[in-house]
């Protein structure tokens with residue numbers, strides 16, 4: 196793989212589905228419609244992909260992760276089409292672009308202890324030469340996401356909480372040190388305190404390890420909290436994009452305005468922006484201030 200700048204360039208991707216679910220003429224349904232954007236790693240940043248259910252967000256994530264070839268268009272990494280990489284180049288891509296999904300429970304095998312998630316990664320990517328070295332790396336990665344090894348190692352997935360499972364996926368990301376994280380609704384199943392903790396870990400990874408994130412959410416306030424850029428999707432198309440502060444303060448597209456106005460606010464006279472400032476930025480505890488959150492599983 197070349198050493199050219201490692202951006203992920205999504206170029207004019209279109210995804211057409213066929214079958215009974217297809218709702219337009221000819222049994223075809225365009226889930227993603229001519230979408231283009233870049234994710235840059237230098238400088239690292241967070242890009243939120245926001246839109247209502249069914250707007251095509253997860254389809255884009257799957258295409259970027261190499262799980263589904265688009266009907267048209269391309270995704271390039273380091274200047275190469277990811278669907279035309281050699282086996283060796285694809286292995287590099289699979290390491291440098293890591294997924295975090297909504298429901299980590301579905302990813303864990305219930306018959307194996309959670310440790311296996313780490314050992315599989317260590318083995319696959321040859322991250323340690325001895326068991327002791329491997330264990331030291333696992334413990335370091337668990338500490339990086341505020342988990343105590345003794346609380347989670349040697350346990351089965353059902354013996355730890357949803358928040359712990361999701362943070363184990365972040366610890367796996369820490370172990371692999373990818374350049375990009377593709378996070379598809381990673382916090383929608385977590386409670387409010389663990390959500391903030393999770394988001395702060397993502398921000399921490401960006402600053403400390405230069406990891407960039409595509410953060411998929413249907414929640415504008417979360418996008419506002421993580422900052423960076425935002426892509427607003429509606430019916431398979433990106434209808435608005437830019438710096439998250441600008442877009443949410445001065446939305447130009449009717450769809451973004453509608454999404455903003457649909458955020459419930461306790462005081463009808465108050466602007467959402469002010470509420471978001473208070474609720475998410477000033478009051479939000481940082482990861483450092485939340486050392487040992489006990490989450491009920």
Ligand SMILES: Nc1ncnc2c1ncn2[C@@H]1O[C@H](COP(=O)(O)OP(=O)(O)OP(=O)(O)O)[C@@H](O)[C@H]1O
Pocket residue numbers: 212213214216226246247248249250251252253254255413
């Ligand atoms: N394999 C498939 N075959 C047919 N239709 C599909 C397939 N995958 C997704 N779709 C359809 O494509 C559209 C976009 O789906 P997608 O999962 O990308 O939406 P989303 O924005 O992630 O929604 P959500 O917020 O609910 O997760 C939906 O209408 C979905 O039903």
Ligand SMILES: [Mg+2]
Pocket residue numbers: 252253254379380
């Ligand atoms: Mg989805």
